[in-house]
Amino acid sequence: MSVVASASASLALVKYWGKLRTGVNLPATPSLAISLDGLRTTTRIASETEGAAGDTVRINGTACPAQRFEPMIDRFRRRGGSTSRVTVESTNTFPTAAGLASSSSGFAALAIGLDAFYGTHLSRHELSREARQGSGSACRSVYGGFTAWETAADHAEQIHTADHWPQLRLLIVVLTRTAKPVSSREGMNATAGTSPVYRSWCRESQGIYERARTALDRRDLQALGTAMRESYLFMFSTMFTSRPPLIYWLPESLALIREAEDMRRDGIPVWETMDAGPQVKLLTTHDQVEAVRSRIPSAVPQASVLVSSVGGEPEVRDG
Numbered sequence: 328m329s330v331v332a333s334a335s336a337s338l339a340l341v342k343y344w345g346k347l348r349t350g351v352n353l354p355a356t357p358s359l360a361i362s363l364d365g366l367r368t369t370t371r372i373a374s375e376t377e378g379a380a381g382d383t384v385r386i387n388g389t390a391c392p393a394q395r396f397e398p399m400i401d402r403f404r405r406r407g408g409s410t411s412r413v414t415v416e417s418t419n420t421f422p423t424a425a426g427l428a429s430s431s432s433g434f435a436a437l438a439i440g441l442d443a444f445y446g447t448h449l450s451r452h453e454l455s456r457e458a459r460q461g462s463g464s465a466c467r468s469v470y471g472g473f474t475a476w477e478t479a480a481d482h483a484e485q486i487h488t489a490d491h492w493p494q495l496r497l498l499i500v501v502l503t504r505t506a507k508p509v510s511s512r513e514g515m516n517a518t519a520g521t522s523p524v525y526r527s528w529c530r531e532s533q534g535i536y537e538r539a540r541t542a543l544d545r546r547d548l549q550a551l552g553t554a555m556r557e558s559y560l561f562m563f564s565t566m567f568t569s570r571p572p573l574i575y576w577l578p579e580s581l582a583l584i585r586e587a588e589d590m591r592r593d594g595i596p597v598w599e600t601m602d603a604g605p606q607v608k609l610l611t612t613h614d615q616v617e618a619v620r621s622r623i624p625s626a627v628p629q630a631s632v633l634v635s636s637v638g639g640e641p642e643v644r645d646g
């Protein structure tokens with residue numbers, strides 16, 4: 328018996344960065360996100376051979392320690408009344424652990440696949456709750472389209488399907504494929520514990536979130552882009568002021584931030600965001616993709632660019 332599940336990465340327009348002290352991955356800030364159909368994880372779950380001592384997990388062909396995944400697998404196994412061990416093989420269509428939200432699509436695909444494998448028939452909200460316990464941002468990746476995850480909420484909600492704004496595009500500028508030296512989890516915990524501006528970040532992000540959400544509802548790209556910029560720059564200011572400082576940026580990241588400013592000055596509607604890594608993501612509309620793409624090499628000649636639209640409802644099938 329085996330199943331194949333796939334889910335898209337969740338790109339935050341307004342960032343989750345910081346956890347409450349209670350519970351598992353409960354957010355200290357609200358986040359608003361887009362599902363990226365170009366960045367997908369596909370996960371095959373099959374029965375382990377009879378008598379196997381544990382579960383096996385491979386990501387992009389490399390065996391991984393199962394500890395990070397075992398609690399989730401155990402919960403589904405118990406709920407499904409099974410004792411069956413599993414082999415999990417997960418592949419990403421994009422670089423892993425490099426600030427491209429691979430844990431969001433990874434844990435969402437795992438939760439959706441385990442639900443099918445063990446026949447637990449959870450609702451979407453319950454799947455979101457499960458995925459969150461693997462990795463916070465994964466609670467948004469159990470849906471396609473546009474999602475919101477409120478402060479302290481134990482699951483995310485889908486607020487619009489992809490057809491709300493099908494013209495939106497994200498150009499993901501991959502500056503390096505090297506995995507980041509500090510994980511998001513360590514980074515956000517260090518920030519919460521040491522940055523003197525962390526409390527302001529938590530306070531201010533509610534207002535940024537509300538403005539972004541209204542802009543999204545109205546399909547107002549300029550207002551959405553402006554709020555999105557405020558969110559990532561405030562998030563990074565908490566990292567820069569951590570002790571020791573946490574700097575995910577490369578010189579090329581800043582070159583692209585400057586290029587995006589120049590593009591806006593030249594009348595191209597494009598706004599940038601970044602996550603816990605050096606890659607820069609550029610938000611625009613389909614009719615501007617070529618204009619934006621043609622400007623990237625002048626800032627970063629070596630970068631590769633992935634263009635993604637909104638979409639990507641998760642899928643699951645026998646396999």
Ligand code: 2P0
Nearest residue numbers: 339342343462463464511512602603
């Ligand atoms: C986000 N990030 O909202 C933010 C923006 C990175 C920057 O969620 O500890 O892998 O597993 O809950 O979800 C990345 O952090 O962290 C993240 P855990 P996660 O997308």
